[in-house]
Amino acid sequence: xxxxxxxxxxxxxxxxxxxxxxxxxxxxxxxxxxxxxxxxxxxxxxxxxxxxxxxxxxxxxxxxxxxxxxxxxxxxxxxxxxxxxxxxxxxxxxxxxxxxxxxxxxxxxxxxxxxxxxxxxxxxxxxxxxxxxxxxxxxxxxxxxxxxxxxxxxxxxxxxxxxxxxxxxxxxxxxxxxxxxxxxxxxxxxxxxxxxxxxxxxxxxxxxxxxxxxxxxxxxxxxxxxxxxxxxxxxxxxxxxxxxxxxxxxxxxxxxxxxxxxxxxxxxxxxxxxxxxxxxxxxxxxxxxxxxxxxxxxxxxxxxxxxxxxxxxxxxxxxxxxxxxxxxxxxxxxxxxxxxxxxxxxxxxxxxxxxxxxxxxxxxxxxxxxxxxxxxxxxxxxxxxxxxxxxxxxxxxxxxxxxxxxxxxxxxxxxxxxxxxxxxxxxxxxxxxxxxxxxxxxxxxxxxxxxxxxxxxxxxxxxxxxxxxxxxxxxxxxxxxxxxxxxxxxxxxxxxxxxxxxxxxxxxxxxxxxxxxxxxxxxxxxxxxxxxxx
Numbered sequence: 001x002x003x004x005x006x007x008x009x010x011x012x013x014x015x016x017x018x019x020x021x022x023x024x025x026x027x028x029x030x031x032x033x034x035x036x037x038x039x040x041x042x043x044x045x046x047x048x049x050x051x052x053x054x055x056x057x058x059x060x061x062x063x064x065x066x067x068x069x070x071x072x073x074x075x076x077x078x079x080x081x082x083x084x085x086x087x088x089x090x091x092x093x094x095x096x097x098x099x100x101x102x103x104x105x106x107x108x109x110x111x112x113x114x115x116x117x118x119x120x121x122x123x124x125x126x127x128x129x130x131x132x133x134x135x136x137x138x139x140x141x142x143x144x145x146x147x148x149x150x151x152x153x154x155x156x157x158x159x160x161x162x163x164x165x166x167x168x169x170x171x172x173x174x175x176x177x178x179x180x181x182x183x184x185x186x187x188x189x190x191x192x193x194x195x196x197x198x199x200x201x202x203x204x205x206x207x208x209x210x211x212x213x214x215x216x217x218x219x220x221x222x223x224x225x226x227x228x229x230x231x232x233x234x235x236x237x238x239x240x241x242x243x244x245x246x247x248x249x250x251x252x253x254x255x256x257x258x259x260x261x262x263x264x265x266x267x268x269x270x271x272x273x274x275x276x277x278x279x280x281x282x283x284x285x286x287x288x289x290x291x292x293x294x295x296x297x298x299x300x301x302x303x304x305x306x307x308x309x310x311x312x313x314x315x316x317x318x319x320x321x322x323x324x325x326x327x328x329x330x331x332x333x334x335x336x337x338x339x340x341x342x343x344x345x346x347x348x349x350x351x352x353x354x355x356x357x358x359x360x361x362x363x364x365x366x367x368x369x370x371x372x373x374x375x376x377x378x379x380x381x382x383x384x385x386x387x388x389x390x391x392x393x394x395x396x397x398x399x400x401x402x403x404x405x406x407x408x409x410x411x412x413x414x415x416x417x418x419x420x421x422x423x424x425x426x427x428x429x430x431x432x433x434x435x436x437x438x439x440x441x442x443x444x445x446x447x448x449x450x451x452x453x454x455x456x457x458x459x460x461x462x463x464x465x466x467x468x469x470x471x472x473x474x475x476x477x478x479x480x481x482x483x484x485x486x487x488x489x490x491x492x493x494x495x496x497x498x499x500x501x502x503x504x505x506x507x508x509x510x511x512x513x514x515x516x517x518x519x520x521x522x523x524x525x526x527x528x529x530x531x532x533x534x
Contacts, residue, residue, distance in 0.1 A: 002027050003508060005041035006477065009052030013469040014455040016447050024052060026475040029508035029522070034471060045503060047479050053450045054467050055082025055476030055504065056430045059457035060216075060247055060280045060411035062086065064093050064108075064142070065115040071134040074517045075417055078497040079430050079487070080478035082506045083139040083526065085461055088247060088413075089218040090147035090187025093119065094127040095172050097152040104151050106304035110290035110386050113416025114349070125179035128525045135521035137511050139476070141463055141528075143185035143216055144176035146204070150192045156303040158195045166203060173207045180527025182461050183214030185247075188229070189221065189293065189332075191300035198232050205240035213528065214461065216245040222252040223332035230263045234270045234277065243276035245460065248287070248413050249402050250394050253337040257395035260402060267407060278460060280411040281402040283433050285394040286491070288346060288415055288423035291380060291387035296323050297331050304385040311377045321373045334393055340365070340372035342392040344491075345379070347419030349386035357420035358492070388415060390423050390491065403433070404443055409456040424494040428487025431498035435486040446482055462528050475508035 006024040011034070013019075025033030025041065033039065058076065064086040067073055076084060086092075091108045101119065121127040124144055131140055149169045154161060161169065173184060184205065187193040205215055215237055219229035230246065237244035246267070251260040270277050292300060292307065299310050299320055310316040327336045335343065340361040348356060356364060356379075365375035379387050402408050412429035415422065425432075430453055437443040444452070458467025465473040478501060485500030497515075504512035509522040 002032065002037070002039050002041040004043045004045065005037050005039070006045045006047060006052060006479070007037070008049060009047035009479065010049055011469055012051055012053045012447055012450045014054040014451055014467050016451040018447060019051070024469060024475075024477065026508045029475055031469060031471055031473050031475050034469060045479070050479050050502060051446070051482050052469065053478050053480070054454035054469055055478050055506065056080045056453045057083045057085070057457040057463070057467060058412050058414075058429070059085045059409055059461060060088050061414045062088060062091070062111050062416065063414070065112045066416050067136050067138070067140055068117060068130060068134050069113070069115050070417070071136040071521070072517060072519050073136060073138040073523070075427055076138060077504050077506070077511045077517060078501070079428060080480065080501055080504055081138065081430060082476035082478070082504065082511070083141065083463065083466060085141050085143075085182070085457070087143035087145055087181070088185050088216060090145040090185055090190060090193045092142065092145035092148045092185070094121050094124045094148070095144070095152055095176060096122055096148065098122065100151050100155055103155055103303045104148060106385065107147060107151060110292065110388055111415055113418050114386070123179065124176040124181050128179060131525050136523035137520045138506055138523040139466070139526050140523065141182050141461060141526040143183050144173060144181045146184055146186045146196070146201070147190060147193045149173060150196065156192045156301060156306070158192070158301045160197055160200055166200060169204055170207050173204065177207065177211040177213050177528070180525070181213070182528040183216060184208055186215070186217040186233075189218055191297060194220065194297050198236055202236045202239040205236060205242050208242045209240055211528075212462070213242065214245055215242045216247055218247045221332040222250055223256050223334050223337070224253070224327065225332055226251055226256060226259050227262050227266065230266045234266065234275065237277065238270070238273075238275055246277065246279040248411070249279040249281055249408065250287070251398050252287070252332070252393045253334045255337040257398055260398045264401070264405060264407070278407045278409065279402070281399070281408045282411060282413045282425055282429060283399060283403055283437060284423070284425055285396050285399055286390050286392040286423065287394070287413070288388065288390050288425070291376060291389050292385060294324070294335055294343070294376060296320060296328070308381060308385055311381050317374070317377060320377065321371070324373050334391070338393045340376070344390045344392075344421075346388040346390050346421050346423065349383045388419050390421070400437075400441075400443055403437055408452065409460060410449070410452045411457070421491075422494050424487070424489035424491055427489035427494060427496060428498055431485050431500065432487040434480070434482065439482065463526050466526075475505055477503070477505040479503040
């Protein structure tokens, strides 16, 4: 007897092929039958003609600590996400050197959140153990972050690594890959990743090539320097012989809109030379990050404590204000073209004014009677450098170009859930694609959208037998009404779950039923492999 039979579904199997009517039979967390299932199950779910698809895979997000603090993962499960890929943009909670732990925490917490738990792990293997001990209700895979490696070995020093330091980073990377990390992530826009020359990165990536790991990168610049930044990471990947994943491909800042086409052309040319390169994209025109990313790179040297010292120094403040007032040749000054009225406060670490969240920097500065640049620096000083923002800096036409492109997969790039007004992508990315870009705009077919959210990321990140509805694959499944699925999270009121999803299964266990979360603890850590990851 089967454990569960899901009957009468419109099966969109993840391949991109046309849907078909069928049943899905599940035993021991694995799909064992597909089509007309005649065997009985201990439990039966009647899909009633609704779509049955593989569970959605969020291939780029920042839930590294969130899944430890709240292993129920309701925010993701309610939108059909059954697997998250964390460790992106060079930021991971492991590995670390105990003497530099405080530096690491100030580096990652604006993006990953401030967990209340003790950091009892030092290695990626120990981080995996912590995840398993938490009994997550979703599956989790991770990169190892380059920024984290650099902080462990050399803190926030703005210089190339010595030979001995590079060897230490290579050993830490190798240990992480042996533990099952899927690859190395770069955050070249953020210190200390921004301090690293491309030759050093290529040498570090030589470790990846021995393990079949993937190089994922938040490139050095997404504004004026978009094209040379794409050229740089392509050079690194070709030099080291590794596959490349460009994170959240976009053209940021009004003067750069349209240049995403040049970036796509570079990627196509690299593929024609034999480089395995793809990208991910989130379906919104606003991004979300830390307010510190608005600062010049030199202001971030030495970590958050040194940055705050500079923000309190009159001479340094004047230099920062002068540089922010005009475009820069050696770093992307996005507010120069986009404006402070596009930068909205998302969360604060010590909120002395409950009305700040949801306001843009111009509104806050006017209420204080100061210039926006001074307002930004004051906020960082008041909040110990921990201010998250939502930043409107993309063109809708560019976003649509990348979403439609066959080289792109869908991901949320969502941050932690501690923000007062998080980016709505945290709650709604995947239903948003299905409602807006499939049903309303008809930019993608249903089958192609599902492929970009399931089998594409599963194969790309070597997650084993996931992402397809086929015998032998993990029974991660979503049942939804393609005419009613919709995201309800907005920028003004983002903390709302989507509608139109009736069931979510993780490894064969019901995690969501009729809008209710069922704590299963049936998720697992997926290590880089070719099996099911179970």
